[in-house]
Amino acid sequence: MCGIVGYLGRQDAAPLVLEGLARLEHRGYDSAGVAVLGRTGLKLAKQSGRVRDLADSLPKRFAGTVGIGHTRWATHGPATDANAHPHVDEAGKVAVVHNGILDNSAALRAALTDAGVTLSSDTDTEVLAHLVARSASDTLEGKVRDALAAVVGTYGLAVVHADFPDRIVVARNGSPLIIGVGDKEMFVASDLAAIVRHTTTVAMLDDGELATVTAGGFTTMRHSDLSATGKSASEVDVDASAYDAGDHESFMHKEMLEQPVTARAALRGRLDERFGTAHLGGLDMDARDLRAVRRVKILGCGSAYYVGQMGAALIEELARIPADAEAASEFRYRDPVIEPDTLYVAVSQSGETIDTLLAVQEVRRKGGRCVGLVNVVGSAIARECDGGIYLHAGPEVAVASTKALTNMFLGFALLALQLGRVRDLSIADGKRLIAGLERLPEQIAEVLAGESDLVEVAQTLAGAESLFFIGRVRGYPVAREGAQKFKEISYRHAEAYQTSELKHGPLALISPDVPTVALVPADELAERNVAALHEISARSGPLVVVTHEGVDLGEVDARRIVVPRNEPELDPILLTIPLQLLAYHAAQHLGLDIDKPRNLAKSVTVE
């Protein structure tokens, strides 16, 4: 969602801030703004719309070597020019950019209005600019401390003040804030993607920290009392090209094609062929802890929830422990019973999804053990968990998750293997699954190599206003994920159903205008699945069937997409890959902005 970028140094700040903001566009936003401190004080430009529109309309005199900028995803108030960040005080000396939500902003706005302050936006953030301006402290750090003492909520923020033109003050509580160290220049950002081309020497603020950033360096402190925390910067191991689409038309395409490589990275060093098990040191659970687990509850949102359902099936099959997945966004609202012998698993690419983070906090508040399956190292969910498995998918930029999702599945397979091998899963079965996991990257590459064969069928599906995705047992979460991908980027109504449920209702909708994408792996349910295809075919419903070699579809008139077979427990991920390609090529055929689908954000950091 929202993004923050700041710069101090010898160069003109605005172009660097705008470049950084453009790098954060994928997170989702609807307005953008920038403020710089120059010789004549604070200058501000902000408007609804794209970063490039802001860049085009920047006033001629907009020079300054200190600057902060923001991309806003509307929460409090619509996406208007006035509501765009930065927000300034009445005198036009203080500018603030903020990610997160201030829970007591209504009361603070009322108090400021009573005190005679004229507010010029509908946002929660604006109160911060006024509170900073009204503080009696004689340092900017003190003014920010005073403002933060009055607010309740989450924030990553950056503040500049015309009376303190050599610095940016940043602070964090629940929303990421990174400081980047350059050569006599400094950067701040909410996401490494914004600054990685300039520096990979960074410090990440912790919750409760504030920092003063000047062109020469930075100092960190607690924002409650400004006592030093002494944080220093370190080198992060990240390849800047991971944030470039390169020769691909979109990040989603690049990320889909990276899957064979990223899948290998998820497995590297974690498979123990000798004992037919997995090693997951980050879980911080020994064999006794693993054996004590009586139930597994997986918590995630959207695609992470659907892959969680695939993971639950894997765990139940391999470890014979009851396991299920639940939408993290609903979890805390039903006052869940937290059981001491249940292992809770939070799954998230970004590690920032607020609903998943709050679910983790609910588990831990009630004494439960929660581990994370997270892609972004050091992210909020990773830190909040008791231990975890990093996904090693590399940065995922496209809103539609592909390579991270595949690695989530692999993470669950490793966890299931480890939980299984301290119980009744035989060494022979453990070795069988390891051999299957080792084959997977090649098989994923094989499916991706068939991309061109899927273009036409994707284009046909794009012509439908509404379509079904169906599957059974292992195939049902695959159907849910396939429908999710399709609707996210093609804006077509795509609905997932259990194949077995068709005739209990949705069959009424089957017609020549409503195609069905059916998952029919070569498993014990294949015959039942084919019977359902006949029912669809008899009602002239167009069919696309993702299946294995050797599955007899009989007389059914269907477009077949054949994927390689692996061990049955691991098949779901191979069935998922063609559904990514179908969604991608449907959206491309419709001429849509694949990496930035309307209304969606890469990291959903607000409730």
Ligand code: AGP
């Ligand atoms: C995936 O394609 C979606 N963009 C979305 O459902 C996503 O999986 C969900 O918002 C959870 O995100 P997370 O993995 O970063 O927690």
